[in-house]
Amino acid sequence: MSEQVAFQHIEKKSLIGTRIKKPDAPAKAIGKTRYINDMVLPQMLYAKILHAGRPHAEIVSIDTSEAEKLAGVYAVITAKDVPDLKLGFVKDNAPLKGKVRCERDEVAAVAAESEAIAAAALKLIKVVYKDLPGVFSPEDGLKEGAPIIQERFPDNKSLRFEFKHGDLEQAEKDSDIILDDEFNVHYVTHCCMGTSCAIADFDHNGKLTIYSQTQYPYNYKMDLAPALGIDPGDIRVIQPPTGGSFGAKLDVYPFEPVAAILAQKTGRPVKILFDREEEFINSPTRQPAKMHVRTGCTKDGVLTFRSADVLMDNGAYTSWGPTVPVIMMRTVSGHYRVPVVDFKGQAVYTNNAYAGSFRGYGNVQMTYATAQHMDMLAEKLYDDYGLDPIAFRLKNAQESGEVTPQKSFLRECAFAECITTAADASDYVNKLKKYTAERATDDRYKRGIGLASSIHNAGGAKIHKSDGCGTMLKVDDYARVTVITGASEIGQGIDAVIAQIVSEELGVPVEHVTLVNNDSDLGPWDVGVHASRTTFIAGNGARRAAIKAKKQILAAAAKQANVTADELDLRGGYVVQDKDGAVVIKLDRMLRQMHFQPVPDVVMVSDYYEPNSEPEGKDHISDHSAAYSHAVHIAEVIVDTYTGEVKVEKVTMAQDVGRVINRMGLEAQMEGGLAFGLGFALSEEMLFEKGHLKNPSFRDYKVPTAPDMPELDIHFIESDCAEGPYGAKGIAELPTIVIAPAIANAVYNATGIRFFNPPMTPEKVAHAIWDKKRTAS
Amino acid sequence: MSVKTKLNFTLNSRPVNIEVPVDMTVLNLFRDFLDLKGTKYACGEGECGACTIEVDGKTINSCLMMAVDLQDRDVLTIEGLQKGNMLHPMQQAFVDHGAVQCGFCMPGMIIQANYLVKQNPSLTREEMKRGLEGNICRCTGYTKVLDAVAAVVGLKG
C-alpha cells in the first residue's frame, strides 16, 4: 500500500471556507449524548431549593425540623449554615439568604434520595416572613426615602459608567437636526432548552468536582470558591454537554454553591436540576434599560454627536447585567463615525429579577436605539434635504484604519460593503420609497422595509487581565491528533472549527482530530466562551499549536530527506514535497521514526494565545478587542394593521466575518442568532408585577418557532482580518443585535409609527395604529 | 405512593414488561426507569416538543402521556431510529445539514420530522414549518432543521 502511494502527488487543498460537520452531532442525533441533565452519579442525592416567592421581606424564623424528619431526607440547610459566603460581581449575593430581596431568593435547600422527596420536604419547611415595602423600578429606587435593598448601598445606586469625548455643547450648536428620544428595552431571558443543572461531588481530600454548565470553567473556580469557603485550587470543573447557554452561564448563580454545600454536608454527590418554571424565575435575564439617546447631524448628513443616559434596573443582586454599559458605550461611540460622545449609565437596586450576560451583551439594547435614530435621521435628511438614505449611511460609515473615540482601532473595516451589499440585494431604496408611498392607502396589510446595522467586538473583549486561551496538542504514533483546549463547547461548534483548523495545518482528516475541552484539570486556561471570541481566540491558539507541531514534524522529515523544512508540507496524511506534492513519507511512519530513536522526538506542543488587544481600563479608552466587525440587516415585513401582527417575511444579512472558516457553522450562528433577536423584537417579554414573574412558561413567554422564521439571504463579507485565524473575525452576537431595530425600522416604514419600547407585540402595534387613527380624526 | 400496575408494550421493536406507578408519565418512565435519556424534559407541559415520541404511528409529547396508557402500544423513541451503527436517514440529514448545535431539542425534533415525512412524503417547506411548530429550538433558528427535512423529502421524492 505505502509502496503504491509512494509515487503519488498530493495536491494542496484548503478546508477553509468549506462545510464541516459538527463532530458531536451524530451522538446527539441518535439520543446517545448524556447531557448534564441526564447524568446520574453513584450514591447521588437530589436537591431542591426553597425560593422566597416574595420580593422583599425579613425572615423572622425558619423551622426545618419537620423536613429533616422526613424519610429519605439527608440534609436541610438555611442561611445560618453558610455565614459570610458571598458571590456575584460586587459580592452582594449569597448562596442562601437571611433576608429576602427578590422573588427568587434561596431561603433553604434540601438534599434527599429523590426529587419527589426533596420537593415534599420543602413543603414541610415553615418560614415566617415579615414583608417589607419594595422597590420595583429604578426611578423608585432613587427616590428619597426609598426602601433600601442592599445595606451596603443605602442610596440603592449600584454600578455607574461614564465616557465623554469632545465638546458636546459645540457639537449641539453645529447640528441642524437633533433627535432626542427615550428607548425602553424590556426583560427577556435565555430559555436554554436544557434547564439549569449542577452536580457537586467532594472527594476525601476535600476537593470538589463540580459538573457544571458554566461557560467559563477557569475563572468560575475563583468565583465559586468564596461562596464555599474553600480554595479555588480545590475545585475541578467538568462541563458535560449542555442544552444551550447564550450567556446565561457566565457567572456563578446560587444553586451551584448550594449543590456543593449540600454535597459537603452529606458526603454524597448532589444534583440540582431546575424545572422549567424554576428556570424562568431563577435564571438571569437580559439587562433591561431605559436609554435616553440624543443624536445630532448636519444638514449635509454628517453625524455631530451622540449622547446616551442609561438607567438600568439592577435587580436585587449584581451579576453581569449592569456591567453592559461597557459595550453599550462602544456602540454609542462606534456605531458609525461619531465625533462627540457623552455616555452615562447608572444601575439602581430594586426588588426585581437580576440580569446576567446574554448574547449581544448591551449592544442588543443600545443598537435598538442607535439604529432607529439613524433611520429617523435618514428619513428627515431625505425629506428635507433630498439626501439618499444609503448615501447618508455611507457618509458616516467608518473605513479601514479609523479609530473610534474610545480607541477601538478598526483595522479592517467592511462596513460600507455590508451596507451596499445588503441594500442592493434587497432593492432597499426602491422598496423603501414604494412602501412609504403606500402607507397612506386604506389597505389592511402594509409592507415595510427596514435597514439596521451595528458594530461589535470580533476579536474577544479584554475585560479580564487576560483574554487568552491555552492549547495543548499531541500527534500520536498513528498520526491521530488530540487537542486539549481551554475553549468551551456550548453547542456553537468550536469542536468543528478546531478540528478543521488542525486538519488544515497538519494535513490529516478532520475525523482524526479529537478535542478535549470539558475538564478544568486537563485543559489550559481560557477566559470563557463569550463575546463572539472563541473561533478567533481559540482558533488562533489551535492554529499556532498545530503550526508548531507541523514545524517539528517537517524539521525531522527534512533532516531525514536531506532537504530544508520549507520544501516540505503535510497533506492527506503524508509528508510531501511542497512544490509538486510528491509523497516523501507517510505521516504515521514518520512520527514513529521520530519517536522510536535514541533521542525520542515526540510531538507534544502547547500554546497560549493572547490577543493583541488592550485591557478595557477604568477610563474605557482602549483598543479592547483584537478586531471589530459590522453587520447590516434589512428586514421586510407585512403588518396586519387591524390585528397588529407583524410577519417578518425576509431578512437580508450582510456581515463582515473576516473570512469564512466553517461555512455551515457560520450560517448556523447567523440563523440562530437572528431567531433570538426576532423573539426579542416581536414576542418575548418577561412580565413582572411587583417583582413577581407572571408568565414563567413557554405557554405565555413566546419564543419563536419554525413558522416565525423569515426567509434569509445571507452575505458574508470577507475583510481578511490580519490578526484573526486565516483572516476570520468573531461573529456570533451581531445577528442577534441587528435584527430588532431592522424590524422596528421596517414596521415604521409600513405604518409610520416608531416603537421605542419592544417587543412589538400584536396588541402594542394594533393599539398604536388605533391611537394614531383616533388622534388624526 | 400511588398504586402500581403491570404494563406490557413494544418499545423500539422489543417487548417491555414492567410494573409502574399509575401516576407516572411516559417521559419519567423512559428517563428514570428504562434509562432512555434521549427523550428530553424541557417544559413538562407540551409546549416545547423535546420529549416527542411516536406511539402507534403518531407523535405525542411524552411528558403529557401517562405511562399506564402505553399498554399494548407500539412506541418509537429516538433510540429506536438507527439501524445497527447506521444513522436513520433523518438523523443523518440533521448531521449533514448542520441542524444540530447544542442538540438538546434534536431527539424530539427528529422524531417529529420523521413522523411528518412518513405522513406526507411530499411535504412542502410551509407544511414542515407547521408540523414542527410544537418543537422549540433555541440554537438553530430552524433553518437548517428545515433544510435537513427537505433533503429527506427530496430523497424520497
Next chain:
Amino acid sequence: MSDIKHYIAPTTLEQALETLALGRVTILSGGTDLTPQVSVGRRHFEDTLMNIRRIEGLSQISMQGDEIRIGGSATVSDIRYHDLIMKYAPLLCETASHFASEQIRNAASIGGNICNASPAGDMIIPLLVLGASVELASWTKGVVQTRRIPLDEFFTGPGKTLRNSNELLAAVIFKKPSADFVGFFRKSGPRPALEISTVSLGIGGEMKEGKFQHVRVAMGAVGPTPLRGRQTEAALEGQKLTRTIIDHAVLAAQQDASPIDDIRATKWYRNHLVAVFTEELLYNVCQN
C-alpha cells in the same frame, strides 16, 4: 399530588360508567390538560384513575340519521382528517388545524377539550357554531342513561360544566349542516397554532337567496366561558350582508363580548379583535 389507589382501563362504556358511579374518579383521556394541571397542583388525582381511551367505540366518528356523532375520546387529529367531518363540517377541520401543536392534536380528545371548559377552548367555538350538543352518559339504576345538553348551556364558569361527577361525555353531536351552510373560524396570534387564543371567533349560518339565516356566532376568551354571540346573531339573522348590517354586527359583537385584562391581552385588545374578526369572518361569508 394525591395518591391513586386504583387504576382501571375499561373496555366498555358500561364498565366505565359503573366505575364512575362509585365516585372519586379521575378520568384520563389524552392527558394533555390533566398531566400539567396535576403537576402544578391545580388538580389532584382522585382515588381511582380511569383511562377511557380503551372504551370500544368511544373515539368513533359517525353519521347517525341526520346527525354527526363524534365520540368523546376522538382526538383532535381524528377530527381534522376524518372524511365525514371534512365533507360536512370543514369548519371543524380548519379549527382543528389551528389547535395547539401536531403532538397535542394527536393526543388531546374532544371530550377533554370540552370538559376542561377553558374560556379559550378552541374546539368549542366551531361546535357552538354547528349547534352541537353533548351526550352525557351515566350508570343509573343498573342501566346506561344518557342525556343531551346543548353545548351553549353546558358551561357554567371557567373549568365548570353541568356534567355530574358520575357522568361521562360520551359524544358531541350536531345536525348535519345543510348544503347552504357556511362557517368560519378565526383565532388570534401571529402563529398559526400553538397559541392560547387571545380571542377566537366562529360564525356560521345558511346563506339562502342572499340572506344569512340560522346564524350562530361563538366567541372564545372574551368571557368566563366560551359563549354564543346572541346580539350579533340577532343583528345578522335573515339579513343581507350589507356594509351597514356588517357594521351593526360588529357593534353587537362588542356588546356580546365581556373580556377582561390578563397577561395575554387587555380588555381593549380583545374587544378590538372581536370587532376585527367579526368583520373579517362576515366578509369571508360574503365571498363564499
